[in-house]
Amino acid sequence: MQKPYVIDEMISAKSIAARLEELCREIHDEFQGTDKLVVVGLLRGSFVFIADLVRELDLPIEVDFLEASSYGDGMESSREVRILKDLRGAIEGRDVLVVEDIVDTGHTLHHVTGLLKSREPARLKTIALLDKPSRREVDMKADWTGFEIPDEFVVGYGIDFAQRNRNLPYIGKVRFT
Numbered sequence: 139m140q141k142p143y144v145i146d147e148m149i150s151a152k153s154i155a156a157r158l159e160e161l162c163r164e165i166h167d168e169f170q171g172t173d174k175l176v177v178v179g180l181l182r183g184s185f186v187f188i189a190d191l192v193r194e195l196d197l198p199i200e201v202d203f204l205e206a207s208s209y210g211d212g213m214e215s216s217r218e219v220r221i222l223k224d225l226r227g228a229i230e231g232r233d234v235l236v237v238e239d240i241v242d243t244g245h246t247l248h249h250v251t252g253l254l255k256s257r258e259p260a261r262l263k264t265i266a267l268l269d270k271p272s273r274r275e276v277d278m279k280a281d282w283t284g285f286e287i288p289d290e291f292v293v294g295y296g297i298d299f300a301q302r303n304r305n306l307p308y309i310g311k312v313r314f315t
């Protein structure tokens with residue numbers, strides 16, 4: 139049985155949108171001129187972030203998805219990253235932007251970037267909406283980060299708690315009652 143909890147707003151939808159605009163300006167500068175950018179969303183957590191991100195990018199892009207999982211329905215990372223769904227397209231010689239919702243222990247992004255680098259893209263960059271540096275277990279940092287947050291259990295804007303609350307339009311903090 140799930141313990142009862144409430145969700146306190148931590149980062150508003152408005153703050154996320156404002157930060158996204160800033161990040162997209164930087165991404166735009168990095169990738170301007172390319173006609174071979176593939177934006178890769180890591181499922182499932184990044185589905186809201188990538189949807190907003192690509193609509194803010196004025197670049198010719200393709201979108202692809204990769205599903206990695208290390209948490210299942212639990213709150214602790216298993217540290218064993220499984221690829222549940224691979225990319226549809228080849229990325230050799232392409233520019234790639236990997237979109238992640240949150241970097242926690244870092245195992246997921248570390249594993250995924252290692253895998254994608256082995257496919258020899260021309261350029262591989264990463265963006266994470268949230269970063270919890272205090273939880274890091276491997277040396278990993280996204281090239282762009284939306285917000286650094288403390289070690290709180292967060293949900294919303296794509297991020298789940300036992301598969302719930304992904305549809306909240308803001309980032310909230312879980313508080314058990």
Ligand code: PRP
Nearest residue numbers: 181182183207208209242243244245246
């Ligand atoms: C969550 C989250 C990140 C990853 C971050 O994914 O979406 O991908 O964990 O944690 P890490 O830095 O400790 O590896 P999860 O495995 O829960 O799958 P989901 O995206 O389907 O929710």
